[in-house]
Amino acid sequence: MKDVIIGLEVHVQLNKLNSKLFCGCSTKYHDSEPNTYTCPVCLGLPGALPVLNRAIVEAAIKVALALNCEIAEQTLFYRKNYYYPDLPKGFQISQYDYPIATNGKLVIEGDGERQIRIKRVHMEEDPARLVHKGPIERSKYSLIDYNRSGMPLLEVVTEPDLGSPKEARQFLNKLRNILEYLDVFDGSLEGALRVDANISLAGGARTEVKNISSYKGVEKALSFEIVRQKNLMRRGIKVVQETRHYDEARGVTISLRTKEEEKDYRYFPEPDLVPFKVKDKVAEIRKCLPELPDAKRRRFVKRYNISEHHAKVLTSELGLANFFENVAAKVGANQAATWIADVLKGELNYRDLDISAFSPEHMIQILHMLEEKNITEKGAVQVIRTLLDKGGTPAEIVKQKGLLKVDEDVIAKAVDEAIKENPAAVKDYHAGKNEALHFLVGQVMKKTSGKADPNVVNKLLREKL
Amino acid sequence: MITKKDVEHIGWLARIKLSDEEKEEFTTQLNSILDYFAKLDEIDPNVAPTHHVSGVVNVFRDDAVKESLDQKDVLQNAPKKEEGFFKGPRIV
Numbered sequence: 156m157k158d159v160i161i162g163l164e165v166h167v168q169l170n171k172l173n174s175k176l177f178c179g180c181s182t183k184y185h186d187s188e189p190n191t192y193t194c195p196v197c198l199g200l201p202g203a204l205p206v207l208n209r210a211i212v213e214a215a216i217k218v219a220l221a222l223n224c225e226i227a228e229q230t231l232f233y234r235k236n237y238y239y240p241d242l243p244k245g246f247q248i249s250q251y252d253y254p255i256a257t258n259g260k261l262v263i264e265g266d267g268e269r270q271i272r273i274k275r276v277h278m279e280e281d282p283a284r285l286v287h288k289g290p291i292e293r294s295k296y297s298l299i300d301y302n303r304s305g306m307p308l309l310e311v312v313t314e315p316d317l318g319s320p321k322e323a324r325q326f327l328n329k330l331r332n333i334l335e336y337l338d339v340f341d342g343s344l345e346g347a348l349r350v351d352a353n354i355s356l357a358g359g360a361r362t363e364v365k366n367i368s369s370y371k372g373v374e375k376a377l378s379f380e381i382v383r384q385k386n387l388m389r390r391g392i393k394v395v396q397e398t399r400h401y402d403e404a405r406g407v408t409i410s411l412r413t414k415e416e417e418k419d420y421r422y423f424p425e426p427d428l429v430p431f432k433v434k435d436k437v438a439e440i441r442k443c444l445p446e447l448p449d450a451k452r453r454r455f456v457k458r459y460n461i462s463e464h465h466a467k468v469l470t471s472e473l474g475l476a477n478f479f480e481n482v483a484a485k486v487g488a489n490q491a492a493t494w495i496a497d498v499l500k501g502e503l504n505y506r507d508l509d510i511s512a513f514s515p516e517h518m519i520q521i522l523h524m525l526e527e528k529n530i531t532e533k534g535a536v537q538v539i540r541t542l543l544d545k546g547g548t549p550a551e552i553v554k555q556k557g558l559l560k561v562d563e564d565v566i567a568k569a570v571d572e573a574i575k576e577n578p579a580a581v582k583d584y585h586a587g588k589n590e591a592l593h594f595l596v597g598q599v600m601k602k603t604s605g606k607a608d609p610n611v612v613n614k615l616l617r618e619k620l
Numbered sequence: 621m622i623t624k625k626d627v628e629h630i631g632w633l634a635r636i637k638l639s640d641e642e643k644e645e646f647t648t649q650l651n652s653i654l655d656y657f658a659k660l661d662e663i664d665p666n667v668a669p670t671h672h673v674s675g676v677v678n679v680f681r682d683d684a685v686k687e688s689l690d691q692k693d694v695l696q697n698a699p700k701k702e703e704g705f706f707k708g709p710r711i712v
């Protein structure tokens with residue numbers, strides 16, 4: 156039995172669609188004034204009627220198929236009743252019995268491959284955004300922005316198959332990756348992903364942590380919760396089954412004495428929406444599914460003959476995978492894989508940038524210069540850093556920074572000089588002192604302003620000594 | 621059988637404050653409604669559930685954007701507002 160048992164309910168906004176779930180308001184409300192993307196439907200005004208967006212059902216089926224789910228013959232919407240300012244109608248239109256998909260699985264790669272079962276996938280409307288001044292438990296009132304109200308959400312519910320906060324993070328990364336490959340989700344937008352996590356330790360009660368809204372937050376919130384529950388158990392205090400709120404700013408979970416239980420939501424079929432029979436669309440949608448991360452990874456290894464590790468890194472984001480294929484079409488695939496997965500990805504991560512910040516054309520130019528031995532590897536790294544920090548073109552940067560590699564005869568001349576000027580070091584070298592060689596290499600590098608290829612300098616020095 | 625405690629809980633779910641008299645009154649009323657609904661127990665349960673009476677399925681709209689309302693119009697009936705937001709009580 157596992158020590159830690161975690162199940163996730165992941166809410167993802169299908170923010171790549173044009174309009175909301177049940178009305179024609181735009182989904183592109185991010186960074187806008189509050190309450191400027193609303194209408195009678197998403198404001199819950201009396202008499203307004205919801206009409207389902209066809210594209211959302213198609214997107215939901217795409218996601219469900221990518222998660223290896225069974226698609227329902229008939230799917231229904233339900234009213235989940237609870238009275239809260241973020242729900243203008245007093246209920247959320249969600250799914251309950253007859254969700255669009257059930258019984259899927261997703262394979263994550265951590266320490267070996269692990270299969271995580273997906274219990275269900277369902278569609279629902281996003282509540283409004285509540286803003287609190289200061290910590291939630293101390294603020295006097297809520298400010299409400301209905302721009303988010305009615306945004307299409309998919310809720311992906313896992314079985315309690317995750318064994319650690321790290322696995323939870325890996326699951327989310329994989330899910331995000333798939334959603335972006337399917338072009339239904341932009342994970343970089345605020346509020347695009349929210350997670351509720353169920354967590355229990357062996358022999359203890361289960362707590363539900365709500366309001367986790369970032370990838371890093373999931374790992375942090377769960378780690379906090381494990382330590383909290385362990386401490387209670389160590390002191391002989393029973394862990395109670397409860398709902399807790401994750402406070403991202405402080406990195407802690409707080410007890411939320413909610414009195415609502417499942418039966419209090421009084422789910423019943425939404426009378427304003429008819430049933431949906433969509434099974435006959437499935438074959439067509441399955442045919443149009445793009446290549447997914449696992450398939451792409453296998454193809455990269457086979458077609459480009461690159462390492463499994465590089466293929467995994469390169470397919471971890473669709474943008475990165477496309478970037479690689481663009482570059483690999485023009486230069487050696489192995490060199491492209493190394494420079495993109497190891498060097499460029501590291502420089503991007505360090506700056507919190509994604510691959511769109513770098514042009515594949517520039518990468519091709521840099522790798523050509525390397526292939527033709529016009530610049531050193533160190534020089535190439537410098538070009539990449541300069542492009543990210545200041546912009547420009549590789550050719551300009553090489554010229555400005557004087558990165559063009561020095562010709563071998565210029566190095567030979569510097570080597571001769573260094574030998575002539577440092578007889579003591581030469582003597583030491585012949586006496587078997589290796590540091591003397593390092594010293595002489597350093598002298599040659601100084602003479603060539605660091606632009607000589609150290610391998611060539613070493614080779615020439617050994618020859619001439 | 622609905623008790624006074626159930627009525628208090630239902631009142632809380634709807635965020636409605638009930639007086640003692642109202643609690644008594646609604647307990648009686650809700651019980652008589654439930655008694656009436658008990659008639660449904662006489663129905664043959666081996667019938668497929670009717671989720672929707674019209675028999676219509678698959679009513680969709682295309683994924684097209686329509687113009688939203690003006691912020692001023694949206695907030696015009698709000699008793700409390702602040703900086704373009706609706707203002708409401710903190711529930712949690």
Ligand SMILES: [Zn+2]
Pocket residue numbers: 175178179180192193194195196197198305
């Ligand atoms: Zn709307």
